Amino acid sequence: MKFLICLLALSFLNLTASSSRVSAHGLEHKQTKDFNIDIVKTVVVGQSGATDFKTVQAAIDSIPSGNNNWIKIQLQNGIYVEKIVIPTDKQKIIMQGNNPSEVIIQYNNAGQAGSSGTITVNAEYFVAINVTFKNSYNNITSLVPYKELNVAPSIVLMADKAWFYGCSFISVQDTLADFVGRHYFKKCYIEGAVDFIWGGGQSIYEKCVIYVKGVTTDERVKSGALIPGFITAQGRQSEEDTSGFVFKYCAIKGDGMAYLGRAYRGYSRVVFYATSMSNVIVPQGWDAWRCKGEEDKITYAEVNCTGEGANKQGRVGWDKNLSDRDIAFLVNAETFIAGDGWMTTLPSSLASL
Ligand SMILES: *[C@@H]1O[C@H](CO)[C@@H](O)[C@H](O)[C@H]1NC(C)=O
Ligand SMILES: *[C@@H]1O[C@H](CO)[C@@H](O)[C@H](O)[C@H]1NC(C)=O
Ligand SMILES: *[C@@H]1O[C@H](CO)[C@@H](O)[C@H](O)[C@H]1NC(C)=O
Ligand SMILES: *[C@@H]1O[C@H](CO)[C@@H](O)[C@H](O)[C@H]1NC(C)=O
Numbered sequence: 045m046k047f048l049i050c051l052l053a054l055s056f057l058n059l060t061a062s063s064s065r066v067s068a069h070g071l072e073h074k075q076t077k078d079f080n081i082d083i084v085k086t087v088v089v090g091q092s093g094a095t096d097f098k099t100v101q102a103a104i105d106s107i108p109s110g111n112n113n114w115i116k117i118q119l120q121n122g123i124y125v126e127k128i129v130i131p132t133d134k135q136k137i138i139m140q141g142n143n144p145s146e147v148i149i150q151y152n153n154a155g156q157a158g159s160s161g162t163i164t165v166n167a168e169y170f171v172a173i174n175v176t177f178k179n180s181y182n183n184i185t186s187l188v189p190y191k192e193l194n195v196a197p198s199i200v201l202m203a204d205k206a207w208f209y210g211c212s213f214i215s216v217q218d219t220l221a222d223f224v225g226r227h228y229f230k231k232c233y234i235e236g237a238v239d240f241i242w243g244g245g246q247s248i249y250e251k252c253v254i255y256v257k258g259v260t261t262d263e264r265v266k267s268g269a270l271i272p273g274f275i276t277a278q279g280r281q282s283e284e285d286t287s288g289f290v291f292k293y294c295a296i297k298g299d300g301m302a303y304l305g306r307a308y309r310g311y312s313r314v315v316f317y318a319t320s321m322s323n324v325i326v327p328q329g330w331d332a333w334r335c336k337g338e339e340d341k342i343t344y345a346e347v348n349c350t351g352e353g354a355n356k357q358g359r360v361g362w363d364k365n366l367s368d369r370d371i372a373f374l375v376n377a378e379t380f381i382a383g384d385g386w387m388t389t390l391p392s393s394l395a396s397l
Pocket of ligand 1: 144397
């Protein structure tokens with residue numbers, strides 16, 4: 045098993061290394077065609093009226109196995125109380141709503157990192173636009189009592205090549221399980237308190253809002269002391285592992301307090317680039333967690349961030365000063381997550397978003 049993991053990691057490295065050219069051009073610069081031109085079929089899901097399906101899962105089930113053409117699942121406004129699984133053989137699904145505050149997929153399940161998610165994506169080429177994914181386990185609008193925390197992902201990403209625009213991910217603990225594969229998030233909203241963006245994923249989060257929810261010691265006293273949480277828990281596991289989370293042009297806010305990240309595995313890698321940080325960030329910034337004494341293997345960096353929370357004066361001291369070359373490689377989607385060009389094979393209309 046260990047051998048297999050090594051092999052996989054190596055071939056992955058090959059893939060990204062063979063086509064790593066540094067370029068300042070992002071997806072935005074690609075020529076755009078008519079909006080839905082690459083989508084061969086659209087099915088509509090809604091709870092009333094003449095729709096193709098009443099549930100999201102029924103729409104997914106209708107996609108042919110081994111699908112190789114983009115199919116759009118258009119969600120009408122509503123709250124879909126469903127626990128959804130996209131199997132490996134249902135690729136190239138675009139799930140789209142008109143407005144994330146009106147199109148909500150939610151479910152209440154907690155306890156299992158890999159299987160409690162409201163939606164689990166096992167297929168490559170999953171795209172979601174303007175949809176809210178929520179785990180309603182901690183359905184609390186005020187501060188969350190510490191003892192009520194539990195693993196409750198809103199989404200579990202188990203496959204390569206996922207692309208999100210305008211989506212919201214809402215829970216308290218482990219909200220966004222960015223488990224494995226290369227993923228891109230643009231203009232998304234991610235809310236949570238503890239390890240709420242976590243896993244071994246290799247992802248860029250661009251222009252996203254990260255909301256740190258408050259956790260308190262005492263459920264009866266609403267003014268109970270705040271307990272600091274953790275925004276990220278990235279799980280890079282070796283020098284060769286290409287994974288990491290990069291946040292660029294994001295905004296961190298909230299009603300709690302948090303570290304930017306803690307090391308879920310020994311080679312954890314997280315970069316915040318040109319991101320605004322409110323005072324929710326604790327001065328130390330980072331936590332080595334179970335990797336104390338091995339901090340040199342961890343890559344945590346903040347580059348050109350702004351705001352009260354970005355003040356580096358109280359930082360741990362072992363966070364990295366990356367070279368301009370490394371920064372350019374990591375913040376550029378074409379080099380860090382799409383060296384093989386997968387993002388240019390998405391429906392061309394997405395580039396204009
Ligand atoms: C996404 O939702 C916003 C409203 O929040 C709307 O203005 C925008 O047009 C939507 N975009 C797409 C691509 O549906
Ligand atoms: C969550 O709380 C809101 C407000 O109290 C309530 O309207 C909603 O039904 C709750 N949802 C769940 C899934 O419990
Ligand atoms: C950070 O900001 C400074 C000042 O605006 C700029 O000169 C520098 O190039 C930026 N660094 C990166 C890596 O973008
Ligand atoms: C990073 O650069 C800052 C400012 O130039 C410096 O104070 C700090 O010691 C450096 N950190 C490391 C780990 O080299």
